Amino acid sequence: MWLEVFTTFLSFATGACSGLKVTVPSHTVHGVRGQALYLPVHYGFHTPASDIQIIWLFERPHTMPKYLLGSVNKSVVPDLEYQHKFTMMPPNASLLINPLQFPDEGNYIVKVNIQGNGTVSASQKIQVTVDDPVTKPVVQIHPPSGAVEYVGNMTLTCQVEGGTRLAYQWLKNGRPVHTSSTYSFSPQNNTLHIAPVTKEDIGNYSCLVRNPVSEMESDIIMPIIYYGPYGLQVNSDKGLKVGEVFTVDLGEAILFDCSADSYPPNTYSWIRRTDNTTYIIKHGPRLEVASEKVAQKTMDYVCCAYNNITGRQDETHFTVIITSVGLEKLAQKGKSLSPLASITGISLFLIISMCLLFLWKKYQPYKGQKQNTGKLKHFQAMKMLWMTSEYMNLLLFQMLLVFPGSQAGLFQPLIVYQGKICTVQYMKLFSTSLPSSKTIQSELSRANRYIRVKF
Ligand SMILES: *[C@@H]1O[C@H](CO)[C@@H](O)[C@H](O)[C@H]1NC(C)=O
Ligand SMILES: *[C@@H]1O[C@H](CO)[C@@H](O)[C@H](O)[C@H]1NC(C)=O
Ligand SMILES: *[C@@H]1O[C@H](CO)[C@@H](O)[C@H](O)[C@H]1NC(C)=O
Ligand SMILES: *[C@@H]1O[C@H](CO)[C@@H](O)[C@H](O)[C@H]1NC(C)=O
Ligand SMILES: *[C@@H]1O[C@H](CO)[C@@H](O)[C@H](O)[C@H]1NC(C)=O
Ligand SMILES: *[C@@H]1O[C@H](CO)[C@@H](O)[C@H](O)[C@H]1NC(C)=O
Ligand SMILES: *[C@@H]1O[C@H](CO)[C@@H](O)[C@H](O)[C@H]1NC(C)=O
Ligand SMILES: *[C@@H]1O[C@H](CO)[C@@H](O)[C@H](O)[C@H]1NC(C)=O
Numbered sequence: 001m002w003l004e005v006f007t008t009f010l011s012f013a014t015g016a017c018s019g020l021k022v023t024v025p026s027h028t029v030h031g032v033r034g035q036a037l038y039l040p041v042h043y044g045f046h047t048p049a050s051d052i053q054i055i056w057l058f059e060r061p062h063t064m065p066k067y068l069l070g071s072v073n074k075s076v077v078p079d080l081e082y083q084h085k086f087t088m089m090p091p092n093a094s095l096l097i098n099p100l101q102f103p104d105e106g107n108y109i110v111k112v113n114i115q116g117n118g119t120v121s122a123s124q125k126i127q128v129t130v131d132d133p134v135t136k137p138v139v140q141i142h143p144p145s146g147a148v149e150y151v152g153n154m155t156l157t158c159q160v161e162g163g164t165r166l167a168y169q170w171l172k173n174g175r176p177v178h179t180s181s182t183y184s185f186s187p188q189n190n191t192l193h194i195a196p197v198t199k200e201d202i203g204n205y206s207c208l209v210r211n212p213v214s215e216m217e218s219d220i221i222m223p224i225i226y227y228g229p230y231g232l233q234v235n236s237d238k239g240l241k242v243g244e245v246f247t248v249d250l251g252e253a254i255l256f257d258c259s260a261d262s263y264p265p266n267t268y269s270w271i272r273r274t275d276n277t278t279y280i281i282k283h284g285p286r287l288e289v290a291s292e293k294v295a296q297k298t299m300d301y302v303c304c305a306y307n308n309i310t311g312r313q314d315e316t317h318f319t320v321i322i323t324s325v326g327l328e329k330l331a332q333k334g335k336s337l338s339p340l341a342s343i344t345g346i347s348l349f350l351i352i353s354m355c356l357l358f359l360w361k362k363y364q365p366y367k368g369q370k371q372n373t374g375k376l377k378h379f380q381a382m383k384m385l386w387m388t389s390e391y392m393n394l395l396l397f398q399m400l401l402v403f404p405g406s407q408a409g410l411f412q413p414l415i416v417y418q419g420k421i422c423t424v425q426y427m428k429l430f431s432t433s434l435p436s437s438k439t440i441q442s443e444l445s446r447a448n449r450y451i452r453v454k455f
Contacts, residue, residue, distance in 0.1 A: 019046030022093075022112050022122040030129050030212035036098035039126050043093055043112050047120065053113040054093045056086065060106040068095075068108075097128075105130045133214040134163035137207045139221045146224025148310050153195040154223055158207035160216075166190075169208045171217070177205075199227040228262020229305040232314045235259070244318040248291055256287040258303035260314060266305035273300040273317075291322045298322075353388060360384075 022043040031037035053072050059065040069078040071090035078086065085104075087096040093110055111123040137160045147154050158168055168189040170177040177183055177192060182201070184193045194201055202225050207218040235241075237255045239248035248254050258268050270282040281287070287301075299320045306313040360381070 020112065020114050020120045020122045021045070022110065022124050024110075024124045024126055027125065028127045028129070030131060031097070031100040031104075032213050033102060033130050033132050034099050036096060037100045037104075037128065039095045039097070039108055039110075039128070041093040041095070041110050041124065043122070045114050045120070047114065047116045049114045049116045051113075051115040052091055053115070054088065054090055055111045055113075056088065056095055057109040057111070058106055059109065065109060100128075100130055102130050104128065129165075129212055131164045131211050131213045132162055134166060134209045134211055134216045135161045136216045137209045137218040139205065139207050139218045141221060141223055146226055147197045149198050149201075149225055149227040150196050152197055153193065154197050154201070154225075155194075156192040156205060156207070156221070156223070158190045158192075158209065158218065160209050163209065163211055163214070163216075165211045167210045169210070171206045171208055172203045174204070194223075197223070197225050199225060199230075201225055202227075224263075226263055226307070226309040228307050228310065229260035229266050229312065229314045230262065232258070232260035232303070232305050232316050234303050234316055234318050239320075244316070245321060246318065247321045247323060250291055250322050250324040253288060253290045254320070256289065256301075256303070258285050258287070258305065258316075260305040262305070262307045262310070264307065264309055266307050269304045269306070271302040271304060271315075273302060278302070289320060356384065 020043065022041065024039070024041055029037065029039060051072055053070065055070040056068040057065040058068050067079050068082055068086050069076060069088060071077065071088060074090050076088055076090060085097060085099075087098070088094070093112060095108065095110070097104060105128060108126045108128055109123055110126070111121060113119055113121040137158050140157045140159065142155045142157070143152070146152075156170070158170075160166060166188075170185070170189070170192045179185060182194055182196065182198070184195070185191065186193075190207075192205075201223065204220040204222060206220050209216055209218075234244075235257050236246050236248075237257075238252055239246040239254050241247075246254065246256075256270075258270070260266055268283065268285045269280050270287045271278050272281045287303075289299075299322075300317065301320065302315050302317050304313060304315040
């Protein structure tokens with residue numbers, strides 16, 4: 001119901017109750033200075049008409065409307081002052097303004113009067129703005145040489161030579177930049193201030209300038225931001241890597257690659273560490289270690305990355321272990337063994353050896369028997385000891401392998417467990433040498449001392 005009332009009121013206001021209707025496609029038209037501007041108007045009526053009168057008026061805010069031109073039927077009566085500027089082709093009510101200038105900005109009112117059985121009239125208003133198109137903006141960056149992250153600030157200024165009613169917008173990687181803890185804008189938005197800069201501010205910046213008649217985007221600019229080093233790491237082309245430990249087979253040459261994210265690129269140096277001293281062995285991102293040349297089996301290295309602009313550095317320590325076994329395969333096998341199986345194995349072994357020891361001790365011959373029997377017993381005892389030691393070594397080795405991420409050196413008493421190297425002293429307890437006539441005596445005394453076997 002309210003809608004009906006409103007429609008009726010509107011129809012009355014535009015004269016539609018008498019069949020006259022004046023329409024304009026847009027109530028706001030943006031024109032470019034120096035060019036022609038066309039203001040389209042449509043009207044229609046149903047009453048019989050003798051005279052059709054069209055009048056164009058112009059008004060600026062707070063001024064009286066002034067007459068531009070008018071027509072009756074097909075004859076135009078221009079205001080002589082503006083006759084070269086405004087054109088109308090009645091009964092077509094549309095107005096052409098040519099050329100458009102800044103003073104032409106304002107409201108244009110078109111009034112249509114139809115005289116027939118009485119007079120009906122209707123009018124419309126069009127707001128016209130006049131602008132110069134935007135020229136391509138240029139972004140200047142200060143400081144142009146770049147800034148160090150967390151230390152330096154940066155200001156991006158957008159400059160435009162031509163254009164009116166400019167609205168500035170900053171884009172980073174094609175998306176609008178918003179005010180944040182580090183980003184701030186000038187009142188017109190034509191400068192973007194970043195304080196302080198961070199690595200995250202690296203990107204493709206551009207300035208987009210708009211006005212009602214055009215928009216232009218600057219070329220992309222990439223601010224120089226010095227950062228890093230971040231995420232330092234060492235990788236090798238070969239070798240088994242566990243934490244910061246590289247295990248490599250003897251005879252292989254290993255190439256280590258040190259890398260960290262930074263701008264400008266880091267300078268890398270490699271440092272060798274011994275117990276007391278450290279010394280630089282090489283500069284550059286790559287280090288080659290020829291394992292046959294190294295004297296020690298375990299070596300500590302440091303890769304140091306230095307950014308000479310930010311003045312920051314980072315270093316990472318790593319260890320290289322050179323083995324003579326294809327440890328990679330062993331470790332893989334070892335890992336497939338379940339810890340339960342090895343524990344069961346060890347327990348079983350201990351029980352059997354205890355039984356054997358007990359049996360052997362029980363049937364130990366009394367003193368005073370033949371010398372030959374004594375020698376035989378010695379040999380048998382030695383044989384058993386040797387087998388025991390071998391078996392225990394093997395078991396110990398396997399046991400070390402089953403710890404997740406652990407490796408053991410078979411020929412050197414070392415365990416690598418969670419990136420740390422532990423020395424295994426007790427492995428020496430079990431000799432692996434074959435008994436000879438000389439070693440028998442020493443082994444027997446050792447056995448006497450450690451396992452308390454009496455002969
Ligand atoms: C306008 O045209 C109508 C017929 O189309 C005519 O009757 C009328 O006299 C004309 N008016 C003028 C002022 O020429
Ligand atoms: C008025 O004239 C213009 C060309 O000057 C034309 O494009 C437009 O369609 C005309 N309008 C009407 C209602 O005839
Ligand atoms: C003119 O208007 C009167 C009343 O307003 C109406 O009676 C008459 O029929 C109209 N004539 C025409 C030709 O429309
Ligand atoms: C960067 O800006 C911050 C805050 O705007 C200011 O405190 C600091 O001094 C500026 N640093 C430089 C190097 O201009
Ligand atoms: C920045 O622009 C360059 C080419 O000008 C392009 O290679 C790079 O991927 C762009 N970076 C982003 C983050 O869009
Ligand atoms: C500046 O940009 C912000 C959005 O980034 C906008 O809200 C604000 O209106 C702009 N100011 C001017 C003067 O254009
Ligand atoms: C390390 O220092 C100790 C004394 O602190 C010294 O006895 C030993 O010889 C040094 N070793 C090396 C390799 O310099
Ligand atoms: C930083 O190191 C580079 C080599 O990576 C070198 O070219 C540059 O001159 C150095 N700059 C300074 C300020 O030392």
